[in-house]
Amino acid sequence: xxxxxSLQKLADPTPSPVASRIKEIHELGSAMNLAQRTIRSFAxxxxxxxxxxxxxxxxxxxxxxxxxxxxxxxxxxxDFTTIAESADPDMLMRQMSRYFSVLTEAFLAEGGTVxxxxxxxxxxxxxxxx
Numbered sequence: 001x002x003x004x005x006s007l008q009k010l011a012d013p014t015p016s017p018v019a020s021r022i023k024e025i026h027e028l029g030s031a032m033n034l035a036q037r038t039i040r041s042f043a044x045x046x047x048x049x050x051x052x053x054x055x056x057x058x059x060x061x062x063x064x065x066x067x068x069x070x071x072x073x074x075x076x077x078x079d080f081t082t083i084a085e086s087a088d089p090d091m092l093m094r095q096m097s098r099y100f101s102v103l104t105e106a107f108l109a110e111g112g113t114v115x116x117x118x119x120x121x122x123x124x125x126x127x128x129x130x
Contacts, residue, residue: 007035010048044104045114073112073124075103080120096120 020026042051053059077083077099084092103122104114112126 007032007039010039010051044101047108047111047113050113068127071126073107073122075122077120
Protein backbone atom coordinates (compact mmCIF):
# COMPACT_ATOMS: atom_id res chain seq x y z
CA UNK A 1 0.00 0.00 0.00
CA UNK A 2 2.91 2.35 0.74
CA UNK A 3 4.19 1.83 -2.81
CA UNK A 4 0.83 2.82 -4.27
CA UNK A 5 0.70 5.97 -2.13
CA SER A 6 4.26 6.82 -3.14
CA LEU A 7 3.40 6.32 -6.81
CA GLN A 8 0.29 8.53 -6.58
CA LYS A 9 2.32 11.33 -4.94
CA LEU A 10 5.10 10.95 -7.53
CA ALA A 11 7.53 10.46 -4.66
CA ASP A 12 10.83 8.73 -5.20
CA PRO A 13 9.95 5.04 -5.35
CA THR A 14 11.52 2.42 -3.15
CA PRO A 15 12.03 -0.61 -5.34
CA SER A 16 10.54 -3.60 -3.58
CA PRO A 17 8.83 -6.12 -5.82
CA VAL A 18 5.32 -7.25 -4.98
CA ALA A 19 5.35 -11.03 -5.14
CA SER A 20 2.29 -13.21 -4.92
CA ARG A 21 1.10 -16.58 -6.11
CA ILE A 22 -2.19 -14.92 -7.03
CA LYS A 23 -1.88 -14.01 -10.70
CA GLU A 24 -3.80 -10.70 -10.49
CA ILE A 25 -1.77 -9.43 -7.53
CA HIS A 26 1.49 -10.46 -9.23
CA GLU A 27 0.44 -8.60 -12.42
CA LEU A 28 -0.56 -5.53 -10.40
CA GLY A 29 2.86 -5.57 -8.69
CA SER A 30 4.61 -5.83 -12.05
CA ALA A 31 2.56 -2.91 -13.40
CA MET A 32 3.46 -0.79 -10.34
CA ASN A 33 7.14 -1.57 -10.79
CA LEU A 34 6.92 -0.55 -14.45
CA ALA A 35 5.15 2.70 -13.51
CA GLN A 36 7.83 3.45 -10.89
CA ARG A 37 10.64 2.84 -13.39
CA THR A 38 8.88 5.04 -15.94
CA ILE A 39 8.42 7.89 -13.48
CA ARG A 40 12.04 7.57 -12.34
CA SER A 41 13.18 7.79 -15.99
CA PHE A 42 11.21 10.96 -16.75
CA ALA A 43 11.52 12.69 -13.36
CA UNK A 44 14.71 14.61 -14.21
CA UNK A 45 13.16 16.08 -17.35
CA UNK A 46 9.47 16.70 -16.71
CA UNK A 47 8.22 18.84 -13.82
CA UNK A 48 6.00 16.93 -11.41
CA UNK A 49 3.27 19.55 -11.90
CA UNK A 50 3.00 18.57 -15.57
CA UNK A 51 2.87 14.86 -14.73
CA UNK A 52 0.21 15.52 -12.10
CA UNK A 53 -1.73 17.58 -14.66
CA UNK A 54 -1.64 14.69 -17.12
CA UNK A 55 -2.76 12.31 -14.37
CA UNK A 56 -5.69 14.50 -13.24
CA UNK A 57 -6.46 15.41 -16.88
CA UNK A 58 -5.97 19.17 -16.40
CA UNK A 59 -3.10 18.90 -18.92
CA UNK A 60 -3.79 17.17 -22.22
CA UNK A 61 -1.46 14.42 -23.39
CA UNK A 62 -3.01 14.51 -26.85
CA UNK A 63 -1.28 15.86 -29.93
CA UNK A 64 -2.00 19.50 -30.50
CA UNK A 65 -1.64 22.32 -28.08
CA UNK A 66 -2.69 25.75 -26.98
CA UNK A 67 -1.34 29.11 -27.93
CA UNK A 68 0.52 30.70 -25.02
CA UNK A 69 3.41 33.04 -24.34
CA UNK A 70 6.57 31.18 -23.40
CA UNK A 71 10.19 31.97 -22.74
CA UNK A 72 12.70 29.75 -24.53
CA UNK A 73 16.31 29.41 -23.43
CA UNK A 74 19.04 27.90 -25.57
CA UNK A 75 22.44 27.15 -24.05
CA UNK A 76 25.63 26.27 -25.83
CA UNK A 77 29.16 25.43 -24.70
CA UNK A 78 31.62 27.76 -26.42
CA ASP A 79 34.23 25.90 -28.50
CA PHE A 80 32.72 22.53 -27.57
CA THR A 81 33.92 20.82 -30.75
CA THR A 82 37.52 21.88 -30.08
CA ILE A 83 37.25 20.78 -26.44
CA ALA A 84 35.66 17.44 -27.39
CA GLU A 85 38.30 16.63 -30.00
CA SER A 86 41.09 16.71 -27.42
CA ALA A 87 39.21 15.41 -24.35
CA ASP A 88 39.17 11.93 -22.89
CA PRO A 89 35.75 10.52 -23.93
CA ASP A 90 34.91 9.18 -20.46
CA MET A 91 35.86 12.44 -18.75
CA LEU A 92 33.93 14.46 -21.34
CA MET A 93 30.85 12.29 -20.82
CA ARG A 94 31.02 12.76 -17.02
CA GLN A 95 31.50 16.52 -17.36
CA MET A 96 28.61 16.88 -19.81
CA SER A 97 26.36 14.74 -17.61
CA ARG A 98 27.10 17.03 -14.63
CA TYR A 99 26.58 20.11 -16.83
CA PHE A 100 23.22 18.84 -18.12
CA SER A 101 22.14 17.82 -14.60
CA VAL A 102 22.91 21.26 -13.13
CA LEU A 103 21.14 23.07 -15.97
CA THR A 104 18.14 20.75 -15.80
CA GLU A 105 17.80 21.24 -12.02
CA ALA A 106 18.01 25.02 -12.45
CA PHE A 107 15.38 25.08 -15.21
CA LEU A 108 13.02 22.80 -13.26
CA ALA A 109 13.47 24.84 -10.06
CA GLU A 110 12.21 27.88 -11.97
CA GLY A 111 9.19 26.03 -13.36
CA GLY A 112 10.74 25.39 -16.76
CA THR A 113 10.78 22.27 -18.86
CA VAL A 114 13.77 20.88 -20.71
CA UNK A 115 12.57 20.48 -24.26
CA UNK A 116 15.63 18.75 -25.69
CA UNK A 117 19.36 18.21 -25.56
CA UNK A 118 21.06 19.00 -28.86
CA UNK A 119 24.67 17.86 -28.73
CA UNK A 120 26.18 20.20 -26.11
CA UNK A 121 23.16 22.52 -26.14
CA UNK A 122 20.02 22.53 -24.02
CA UNK A 123 16.66 23.94 -25.10
CA UNK A 124 14.36 24.83 -22.23
CA UNK A 125 11.03 26.61 -22.02
CA UNK A 126 8.88 28.22 -19.35
CA UNK A 127 5.37 29.59 -19.49
CA UNK A 128 4.99 33.34 -19.67
CA UNK A 129 7.82 35.79 -19.44
CA UNK A 130 9.69 34.04 -16.63
